[in-house]
Amino acid sequence: SYVLTQPPSVSVAPGKTARISCGGNNIGSKSVHWYQQKPGQAPVLVIYYDSDRPSGIPERFSGSNSGNTATLTISRVEAGDEADYSCQVWDTSSDHVVFGGGTKLTVL
Amino acid sequence: EVQLLESGGGLVQPGGSLRLSCAASGFTFSNYVMSWVRQAPGKGLEWVSAISGGSGTTYYADSVKGRFTIFRDNSKNTLYLQMNSLRAEDTAIYYCAKGIGSGGIFDDWGQGTLVTVSS
Numbered sequence: 001s002y003v004l005t006q007p008p009s010v011s012v013a014p015g016k017t018a019r020i021s022c023g024g025n026n027i028g029s030k031s032v033h034w035y036q037q038k039p040g041q042a043p044v045l046v047i048y049y050d051s052d053r054p055s056g057i058p059e060r061f062s063g064s065n066s067g068n069t070a071t072l073t074i075s076r077v078e079a080g081d082e083a084d085y086s087c088q089v090w091d092t093s094s095d096h097v098v099f100g101g102g103t104k105l106t107v108l
Numbered sequence: 109e110v111q112l113l114e115s116g117g118g119l120v121q122p123g124g125s126l127r128l129s130c131a132a133s134g135f136t137f138s139n140y141v142m143s144w145v146r147q148a149p150g151k152g153l154e155w156v157s158a159i160s161g162g163s164g165t166t167y168y169a170d171s172v173k174g175r176f177t178i179f180r181d182n183s184k185n186t187l188y189l190q191m192n193s194l195r196a197e198d199t200a201i202y203y204c205a206k207g208i209g210s211g212g213i214f215d216d217w218g219q220g221t222l223v224t225v226s227s
Binding site: 035049096099102 | 154169215218
């Protein structure tokens with residue numbers, strides 16, 4: 001089955017740029033979606049189709065996908081961005097949705 | 109405004125059964141693929157199951173196939189998950205999620221319902 005690998009944690013100072021990676025075999029050939037989840041809350045879609053932003057998501061959130069790595073980039077990080085971030089794809093070979101293990105973003 | 113409201117969670121013994129419901133409003137329910145996604149305590153998200161808008165197609169994670177059944181009643185705008193032969197490892201918050209883009213993108217989520225499997 002298809003596996004998505006994320007770093008368990010990423011730390012960044014306020015105002016800096018955070019990059020969260022999502023690794024998978026030839027993930028560049030798939031569409032990657034990203035979710036933000038704050039403690040005690042349901043996940044929120046922040047990026048879909050690699051780099052599209054749903055309405056209401058700040059332009060500070062962007063995404064890219066190539067080769068074996070997809071990346072969620074958060075520019076000018078704010079304290080309110082502290083959350084868990086998970087990547088997700090649809091694996092066509094198995095007709096299964098696959099999530100990465102999640103990355104906890106800490107704002108220093 | 110899209111609203112998804114899960115119910116039916118609770119404490120159940122190993123080997124027992126439980127049925128979850130998800131009442132939907134604010135969109136044309138029958139037009140969308142719906143999914144269940146769970147999250148064990150302190151763990152990441154795990155997709156459980158999905159069902160097409162007309163109920164013609166269902167999908168299951170390997171971990172629940174043969175034990176869980178997803179179905180929907182479009183006349184009641186409600187999604188269900190029948191869970192049988194429950195195990196301790198099924199303990200999790202269960203979210204229902206509305207899917208877009210052929211169903212593989214979850215743009216709206218409920219607040220979740222907690223299922224605890226324990227003796």
